[in-house]
Every structure is written in structure tokens, then in C-alpha cells.
Amino acid sequence: MALLNSGDKVTDTLVIDRLLGEGAFAEVHRVRHAYLGLQAMKLFKRVASLEETDDMLGEARLLSTLGHANIVRLFDAGTVQTPEGLRGFFTMEYVPGGSLERLTTAYPRGVPTDVAVDVMEQIAGGLAVAHEQDPPIVHRDVTLANVLVGYDGSVMRVRVSDFGLAKRADPFTLMASARGTLVFMAPEVLGNQGYSCASDVWSVGTIAYLLLTNHFPYEDGVRFSSYSFSRFNRPLLPPSRYNDDVDPRLDEIVMATLELDPRNRPATAGVLAGALRGRRESGSRPSEERARRLAAEALRLHRVPGELPRATELMEEAIDLWPPLREHHQPRVRLWRRGVVM
Structure with missing residues (x-):
């Protein structure tokens, strides 16, 4: 009652x-x-x-x-x-449009890619303000239910809500204690290693992946309440494997948010928002598109047993084809050449 x-x-x-x-x-x-x-x-x-x-x-x-x-x-x-x-x-x-849960039910075959990207950009934009505080404010519970969708006339406006679990990060470690909704939790949070801005980024990536593919990342066919770390042993398919409208740059951005090691993710929502804005403003050229697709395939393969050499070759080819990828992926290639998978 x-x-x-x-x-x-x-x-x-x-x-x-x-x-x-x-x-x-x-x-x-x-x-x-x-x-x-x-x-x-x-x-x-x-x-x-x-x-x-x-x-x-x-x-x-x-x-x-x-x-x-x-x-x-x-x-x-x-x-x-x-x-x-x-x-x-x-x-x-009061936002009468309801939450992202309602939006997903309105598109049973999948949310249109441009709508999903718009949602992702707006969530990142809101969280960026929290992450930029000193010390950062970490939301810790970014889920479908806690993102509201309204409209200013015909323009969709997304609002991050329910900061009930939000907490200012420790100013020394920039970590906050782990609370939140299980299916949207980053691996380090599930492992009781604490929450960071990068953990919020994982949650945004989970939402984006779901909107783009109708699948949760690392989905293993069991109930979410019984998720185990074993699901992270299988490679994550890029969203384009489920959705032909996902371009190579979007693949790369979403996959980066779902890197198992938080150090390899965009460090804050502001960094993620910048990547999404750059994608929108610059567009893609043919050589860049091919390079990004090769990089996405390399990221998929590198966790498949026996495929690390092939993944390394593909990533090197991608870097040669589009040198701007070097800054982000070259350290990974060095590790792969030594047989190290992070």
C-alpha cells in the first residue's frame, strides 16, 4: 500500500x-x-x-x-x-513520455539507428556534466528505467533521472561503492571493485547495444539475475552483426564502451559524447569505413581462441589504411604481438 x-x-x-x-x-x-x-x-x-x-x-x-x-x-x-x-x-x-523501457516496446523489431544514437548522445551529454564535477558525481544506476524520454514539440529530449544511487567519487581514487541494477553493471562493479565514471560509460554502452541490436551485450541465454563472469569469456559481436545500419565508426564507439577493462573504455561520459559528436560532424570516408570495420573485426576475433595472430594482422591493416586509428589501437597491437589479451 x-x-x-x-x-x-x-x-x-x-x-x-x-x-x-x-x-x-x-x-x-x-x-x-x-x-x-x-x-x-x-x-x-x-x-x-x-x-x-x-x-x-x-x-x-x-x-x-x-x-x-x-x-x-x-x-x-x-x-x-x-x-x-x-x-x-x-x-x-514530470515527463509524460515515460522511460526508455516504453520506447523499446514501441519498436518491437528494434529502435531505429538514428534514434538510438540520439538517445546515446543525450545520455552521455547529461552524464558528462556529473562526471565533470570535482570530485566527479557517479550515477551508478544508468538503466532503461532511469532514462526518461519526452518531446519539445517534435524533437525528442532525453533526461537522465533517478540519481538516488549517485555518489560523489572518492577524490583520491575517483571510485564509488558498487550499487545499481545487475544487468547494466560493469564487470568491475560485479567484481566488487567499485564504481567509476567508466562504469557509468559501460551502462550507457549497454543501453546503446540493446537499442541497436535487441540484445544485451555478452548475452548468455540465462536470467539476468544469475549472470556469471563466464559470459565475458565469449567475444562480443559488434552491433553491425545484428543491424546493417550500424556504420564502422558507431561499431567502434559502442564496442569501446563495453571493453572489459575500464582503462580501455572512454574514461568519462564527456569523452564518449565527444566521440559521438565527432562521428556525427565528420562523417565517414570509404577508406576510413573499411579501416574501422577491420578494427571492429579484429576486436571481435582477438578473444577467440587461436585467432589472436589474425586479429593482430587485421588491426595492423586497419591502422595502415587509416592512421588516426593508431593512437587508440597501437598499444593493443603491441600487447597482441606478445600474446597478451587484456
């Missing part, structure tokens, strides 16, 4: 309209503001003291520092009396 119901007054100007959904830690209600219209309100379920209330409202304080078109806007925060006692809440903009 919900803590608050339709018609309940939160403040003198705020009234509950209806319940939108709930999770383990909070309920989300649509509320009506006397002057500002419809808003969304997050109401925390279990708060036993004023100190815990203050801790829960840390999300509101984080959001209030991140003014960006691709981050949900925060309006107000406070406490309200419920039948279960005093609970913390904050209000934010």
Missing part, C-alpha cells in the same frame, strides 16, 4: 494526483502544484530519523547542482507526514 494516495496534501500547494510506480527505496507520484501544474514526486519509503532523511535528500542536493537539458530538473525538497511517519521527498519535472 502506498504511503500517500490520490488527494493527499503534501504541502499547501502540492497534492498527490496518482502513483506512477515504486521501487525498493521510494515511491514516485504524479503531483499537482497549485501554480506550476503537474510534477513528479519521489517519496522515500524507509526513513527512521532526521539524519537518514537528510542523507536520502542528498540526491536532491546533487541534482540541484547539475543544470542541464538532459538531466531531470529539480523543483523542491522537504519532508511530509505519512501514516508511517515523517518521510523525505523531492519534486522534479
